[in-house]
Amino acid sequence: MNKLMKYSLEKFGLALLLLLTICSVRLSAQNTTIKGTITDAKQKAPMPFVNVFIPGTAIGTSTDMNGKFTLEFTGRYDSIHVASLGYKTFKVKINIGTEQTVNVRLESTSRMLGEVIVKGAKTARYRNKDNPAVELIRLVLDHRDSNRIEGLDYAQYNQYEKLQFALSSASDRERPNRLLRKYKFIMDNRDTTKVEGKSLLPIYLEENIADVYYRRNPEKKKTFVRGDKKVSFDESYIDNAGMSQYLNHIYQDFDIYDNNLMLFTNQFLSPISNAGPTFYKYFITDTLYTEDSTKLIELSFVPRNQTDLLLQGKLFITADGHYAVQRADMTGNKHTNLNWIRSFRIMQEFEKMPNGRYRTSKRTLMADMGMFTSGKGGIYGERTVSLRDFVANKPMPDDFYKGNPIVKADSADKTTDSFWVHYRHDTLTTAESKVYANIDSLQHTRSFRRTMDIATLLLAGYKGFGPIEVGPVNTFYSFNPVEGFRLRLGGRTTPKFNKSIYLESYGAYGFKDKKWKYYFGGTYSFTHRSIWEFPVRSLSANYQHDMQIPGQQLQFIQEDNFLLSFKRGNNDKWLYNDIYNVNYLHELVNHTSFKFGFKYWAQSPAGSLAYIKGQPVGGFPDSIQRVKTSEFSLEFRWAPHEQFYQGKQFRVPIPNKYPIFLLRGTAGVKGVFGSQYNYQNVTLNIYKMFYLSPIGYSEVVFEGGYTFGKVPFPLLSIHHANQTYAYQLESYNLMNFLEFVSDHYVSLNIDHHFNGFIFNKIPLLKRLKLREVAAGKILYGGLRDENRPENDPTLFKFPVDKNGILSTYTLGKKPYIEGSVGIANIFRLIRVDLVKRFTYLDHPDISSWGIRTRVRLDF
Template identity: 55%
Template sequence: MLVKFKIAGILFFLILFGSGIVRAQTTIIRGVLTDSASKETLPYANVQIPGTTIGTLADDEGRYSIKLDGSYSKIQFGYIGYNTSVKSITPGIDQVINVKLSVNASMLTEVVIKGKARYRNRNNPAVELIQKVIDHKKENQMDANDFVQYEQYEKISLALSNLSDKFREKRIFRNYQFLFTEQDSSTIGGKNMLPAYLRERLSQIYFRKDPYKKKQRVLADQRAEYDSRFIDNDGLSTYFNRLYEDINIYNNNISVVTNLLLSPIAGSAPTFYKFFITDTVKTQQPWLIELSFIPRNKTDLLFQGKLYITLDGHYGVQHAYLTVNKDINLNFMRDLEAKLEFEKSSDGRYHLSKSTLGMEFAFGDKGGGIYGQRTVTFKDYEINKAQNDSIYKGPSEEIVYKEGEKKSPDFWTNSRHIPLEHREVEIYKNVDTLQTIKSFRRTMDIGTLLLAGYKALGPVEIGPVNTFYSFNPVEGLRLRFGGRTTPIFSKRVYFETYAAYGFKDQKWKYFASGTYSLNNKSIYHFPLHYFRLSYQHDTKIPGQELQFVQEDNFLLSFKRGNNDKWLYNDIYKFEYVREFPSRVSYKFGFTQWKQAPAGALVYQRYDAGSDGLININSLSNAEVSLELRYAPHEQYYQGKLYRTPIPNKYPIFTMRYSKGIKGLLQGETNYQNITGNVAKRFFLSQFGYADVTAEGGYIVGKNIPFPLLTIHRANQSYAYQLSSYNLMNFLEFVSDHYASMSVEYYLNGFVFNKIPLLKRLKLREVVAFRGLYGGLRNENNPAYNPNLYKFLTNPDGTSATYSLNKEPYMEGSVGIANIFKLLRVDLVKRFNYLDNPNVAEWGVRARVKLDF
């Protein structure tokens, strides 16, 4: 099965060191809050550790539970209209503390306590207040102004967190003690931390309302960098920026670790949240109302926390504190804390002055994890100051890097809006020192081999290891060995090769390629600009172009049904690839391809001279091609072999044109093939998201043998494949024109979260549908044109290959994802063409995929 490690970057250090992490001191406090006089419970009361931001809210029956990592001796309880109560606690011992709060007599005329009254939106002052905030959202956002500009400073830091003293003293860290830092144990991350990453960026932001443009001009940028042989530093930065995105409280949805959480001031927020007025802040003008909120369903993708709302007629947010319930359906999320601070600008609105987002990730509730924090500060706001049009030239939301020398430490000291924290001060020097230690380089080498499949040997690397052993019906046992050069060998010239041997067919296969980079950058990093020459002599399943995995991947060796129709290929290829910062790219290619049927695959056509069928030993083809692609704002993490895209809301467009040329380098067929593809992710807030792909193709030409037509991609493995028809057999359908639609709808637990016994498992629902409409014109259909290659038949004489009729091919599936946080299992149903031989109406497919 295909394993796609989307979170490999952020969990890398946890995997590296996590085997020895033990739990820190943990205390669990629980109890019930009641009115001392009426004995009624106090719903949604505040529970907090004095002097810290650690706290929680009681539930609708006044019950609370809080887990503390660290040595705390006091806990505080509060409720609007009541006197605050502080109790002593014993660290390290789980305890029950029931608290009776007494009414504050001075507030009796201001507050009416309703005790356990059922929560309602109607006639609820808190809901009426949040509705006013919602109604005034537009006037309080930055884009309410025609022009805005400001300076922005941001930093992202990551560290191994909640490490025990015993872990720190392990023998393996004898040479690494300089890396550890200590902090106040009351903060997220615990006492002992091991800083691992830091990036800083200073930018000037320009916003224009009409026509809309937002430009970020980077003035300075620096980060802690690891050896590029092991880690893609650019991709790592991009990935962390995607996980720790900007938080705009005024947006309906807020992105957190690639998921969308509904904002507490979204238009539909009162439907999914409960709101409570919990305090009035009279120490400043205008007064602020403290508005607490919690999700109606604890497992839904929602926040909980507090908003501080101005009472000056604007109903703007001046402060916001956001966290999530411990039962939320997010993977690996142990803690989240976001703080937003706003300042009043000259036009009376409140603009964001500081944003802090901290998240801790771990495999369990106890022991070590990874804590990451992104802090963004803003200053020097200028409102409605127009700039020259040149400032806004280019795509919207573009980040423009200002080329220049590396900035000095003094520059950063003077330019940072806020000083570095204690654990961040030495990170740049420590990462450089760390990479000089042999044991660390050895550990990184082993980690790269396990996760990426390559073993570095200076100027070359050997791999990928998952292709070293595989099997199939034609070759039997197949052994392969290969490798490629690295930038140590050359930053412009790259070579790659492998050799393989099949013990059943007793034949060698091999591949060799040479690539020249035209921009003096790695051919694996954006923006690509290179040309490549390659030759391949190997086997292949007809019509199967595997985009993200090697065809001889060991896990793909397991197939259902007959899988004995293969090809021997000799392919000469030239490719020229060019990418642009605008995310427009093109690829020009020339391919000379000679294919020979293997196994049970036979090419035959009618021979008028003998009045019978004759076998065709091989088919030669010469083709030129041009591919255009546009992926607005695309970001990705670059692995050793493939890019891992980071989905966004923008569609991706791909157009491909290819032309077969008869008579050129033994080419036997003239044709033109045009295909187009549009893929987009639709974010549906609390209802999950859907990945939708529409594709179409048309082949111009006559007398085209079926191996050169569109052979629709089938799947006979037991793995669920996103871009294949999972109950279609190999070579079952071919077309010279087609249109297809694929929909993968991920509900993110929206239904299961409402079922008491299931919501604790944090399962997620998936529904999918694939439809394919196409056909074959008579001039390319061997049933009407006897000069063409005959469609394949089964041993019993029945047809094995078909053209689509007036009826489209359709299949659908329902699945359960997030099983053990990594497994997805689908029940797939094929809706039609069930009379075709050797087809299955139902099937169970599985897919391994780590997700947040």
């Protein structure tokens, strides 16, 4: 499941980004560079941490300790703004496409206090000790729990969320590309008022209104969704629910009081975190009063190392003894190693409660995204979360929090325009209000549908024909040593056929073994919704007559994927299979699921693989042509706080900090449909992602298994090996197929992504935005004496190679160990690992070193 999770999420993310980029607007812009110094008009002193920006955009910078700044951008902007809290905003006219110097003197406002600004001298070394700014942030940390909603025993409020995306260009005077030029009704909806200097063409809008109830002890949250509205695309091309989940995954909600902020799938260390003083520099840059005479301290902060995944900006902290954040305004650093994100800005606003404390009233995340960093055409995204009608410490009965934590009203998807006018916290712009109808009209145009047909075929690998789809195209042709040249054609039904019934089939033919292979399968949904829509209650049955490599049940890709045809070393041990499967899946709203199953499996060795018993009969080895088993299975899965991207034919959990537990038990029963063996197997798999901001994150997989009973080696645990040139997370990349078998084992895989923590400090590598990765895999296992073929002649002998040398082994006292170091983010997509095998180097035909690659979309 974890392989499926990573592969599918990466594939969907890449497809979505490319799909949106297809529709981006072409620009012909010029590079402009502005340099200068900002000083206080009265004191004539340079001013650090002053914002220099183009209003309404994410383009901006801040002055350094000497008041100097440099701002580079591409676009037709004719002015910049210079602003600092307590000073009058200064507008500067500039010349487009030139390099110029601008020096500005800021005048203080009438609300400015005559207090001394504390800032370090030019040559003074920054220190945490005896630093009033650091002492202030420590006071904020001490009062953190009491200044957030989670610090209350009970809380309830009305929450409005808005997520929007728009194609952006430098101005409305730029000509659209050929794809969009024919859709005049879409192009007429461009918005030039929302973001100054930008022409935005809305393409996606999602709104949600809900009542939220929170209890601290025991912690529970109940959300009642009253309205849910989003742009809807034709399901033949785009899975709307999946796209919504993925976009919300990229634009996750945040809270400045959390130790870490998840932004664009990367974790940024919050300036209000226990480790903040270690990684940030803090400066008291101003003191001021609000309109209600509340005294605020302006605390500016910057990263100690600008290349780390850290933020910079300002916090406005109350000086009333509560040390609460009244407002936060933060941006990323242009030197941070981020993909696709040119610039971003996050803001969090707080509202004073009757008890004098503050609670969140609004959170906003804005970002300018694009394939390239030049600023030419791209995607503007914005997520806003607004809270109002706040009620503190009003208890609700315990039964109130039971059941599904999110309850959606039956009428939530059928709300009227008058409903949104009344309950929406913010008024939509004219362009935003038209996006629902415009996208609906766009999908009915013949040229757009033709374009989407081509995009779906290229990105998803399927071609739709009404209620069915044909594909995937990457399996149409493949090859292997047993079948030789292999052709395959398959298809599946879509929700247009029937939402409750899903059918899938394929046929294949090998030109070397001259045999047909085929598959038929179907699933019925008892919820009368899509078989992938949570929570699922479904019954599935399928039959497969095909080939596979022993022990290589690759869950996230087809075995006959063309790219997997290229393998290193010998790859001539295969199986012919006849497999019947019946499974019942039942999911609960707390993300616990149960699966009951029955599997009949008849397997026959193919290629150089042979099943030979150790005891000769009549002077000749006893060769077994077919092994039959019938097994019953029970699977328990628990994924607390799980979120997932839900596609049309799969569902992919979105990684978060919570673990995923999978416990599976199987029992083979002799005599059922000719089954030849009695055995039992128990497997436990635990997946956990550890975020170690700012040094990246680790994906950790622990697995253990035990097989009870006496069985031949094909029914033991055949450890996942990889003889392809693709890097696989949960396979052993330098282990040969069928090299190791066990009846008991434990394994630990760790894959760590440093996110450029090291490379960002090396000038050349920093410009290339390369990222370092490291992995380690260890496998302990063994075989009980009763399952060793040398101890029991009725068991199958372990396979040998063409020279008669043993090619399958059991693990001894030492574990199998391999590790790798690699470079990721090559061309923003490719990862290359140098893999080293450390143990069992005396086995024949193994590789002790290897280079493996992987394609992965990261932000």
